[in-house]
Amino acid sequence: MDTLLxxxxxxxxxxxxxxxxxxxxxxxxxxxxxxENASRYSMLITHLAMAVTRIERNETVYSPPDIIMNEVYLSSHFPAAVEKVAMIEKWMNGNFPEEERKFLYMHFVNVLSKP
Known part of the structure; x- marks a missing residue:
């Protein structure tokens, strides 16, 4: 945890x-x-920090490939990922662009699927 901070x-x-x-x-x-799970969150936290920064700086965002997102949508962890992203958007008092939301879903599914 300290490493992420x-x-x-x-x-x-x-x-x-x-x-x-x-x-x-x-x-x-x-x-x-x-x-126990801090190392699994490394990529997600880095991406989230960059996503929020891109939004605030009005930078261009891109979506992950559809083939990857199709796997994400089929994951049993997808509903939990959606819930977590919605919580973050609530804390932000705003919404992510769909492209960034997809990346966050992907990262959360990845983190949640690891034992």
């Missing part, structure tokens, strides 16, 4: 991510991550 600190101090992105990711870590 340290990474966010470094990214924010070097202006790679925004202060708000760091705050949202810190809340996600606080709510969803514990010491």
């Amino acid at each position: 340290e990474r966010l600190e470094i990214l924010e101090k070097s202006n790679v991510i925004t202060e708000n992105a760091k705050a949202i990711c810190s809340k996600v870590i606080e709510q969803f991550v514990d010491e």
